[in-house]
Amino acid sequence: MKRLLRQIDSEISALGGKRSRSRASIIEVFFRSGRHLTVDELTSEVRARNRDIGAATVYRTLKLLSRLGYAKELDFGEGARRYESSLTAHHDHLVCTGCGNVSEFEEPRIERLQDEVAKKHGFVPTMHRLAIYGTCPRCLSPQPRETAE
Amino acid sequence: MKRLLRQIDSEISALGGKRSRSRASIIEVFFRSGRHLTVDELTSEVRARNRDIGAATVYRTLKLLSRLGYAKELDFGEGARRYESSLTAHHDHLVCTGCGNVSEFEEPRIERLQDEVAKKHGFVPTMHRLAIYGTCPRCLSPQPRETAE
DNA sequence: TATGATATTGAATGTCAATGTCATGATATA
DNA sequence: TATATCATGACATTGACATTCAATATCATA
Secondary structure: OHHHHHHHHHHHHHOOOOOOHHHHHHHHHHHHHOOOEEHHHHHHHHHOOOOOOOHHHHHHHHHHHHHHOOEEEEOOOOOOOEEEEOOOOOOEEEEEOOOOOEEEEOOHHHHHHHHHHHHHOOOEEEEEEEEEEEEOHHHHOOOOOOOOO | OHHHHHHHHHHHHHOOOOOOHHHHHHHHHHHHHOOOEEHHHHHHHHHHHOOOOOHHHHHHHHHHHHHHOOEEEEOOOOOOOEEEEOOOOOOEEEEEOOOOOEEEEOOHHHHHHHHHHHHHOOOEEEEEEEEEEEEOHHHHOOOOOOOOO
């Protein structure tokens, strides 16, 4: 973790950037959470530690991480995009429409079929987005306690 | 086509709605286009026929078609959503990042694998979204004439 | 350390798609 | 045709995100 932060800092320096406490704080909270957060959610969590960090800075920091390849922008059509750490391998998403939780899966066979489809259409694919929407096991369970958000 | 418009009108009546020229015009242009349009694009095309139709009405009409099941809302993360006729069978999308054009494909094997994945995670799937992004054959061709925005 | 060049900050403001509001106009039915 | 009600277009508002700006923090150099 410390290691990761230092690595990111050095990349920023290499690009002519400078360090900042706000940014370090945002980056740390982001990677610690390990979830798929909206800017709004991350801002709340960051503010719980440091009251006076502006939302704009959270936006900027996530954009920065995304440019550097440490974060990925996700769009599940919820109106606000989510960010995830891109330290894990490639994967697609299961989105629960009940509680909003997002989990991940890998399925090489689907990947292969996608390439096949693209090729058949004379398309050169650069990326894809696959999300399966539905109800997660937790929300399906008989005693539907509080559903987050 | 006339048939379709009449069918939609009668459904609207059944729900306590009334007919209107603006709406009829919007619906007709939408289905005739056969493309995946943003509200903005559709508004332009509609205005070419009838100068004084407001954008709000186009929004409302597409929402209505969507509620009635005649149109589908699509979100390719472009900032504005697109609508497509839902008269054709289920399919996924190929999005050209060069010219913005959207084409369709069906791949039952992918569908099957998706259900399998969902089941494996204890998920009850209700829908999915799959878009493959890349460059279409036209944009790949040696003489890169004008690429429509 | 002190300095100065430059990056970063938070707040305010701008932008843009989408939706809400409302007075006016259109439509269906008695 | 009267009247009840829906639909319209103009305009305002919302909410996510980007941008601007003056103040401040950082860092290499003296």
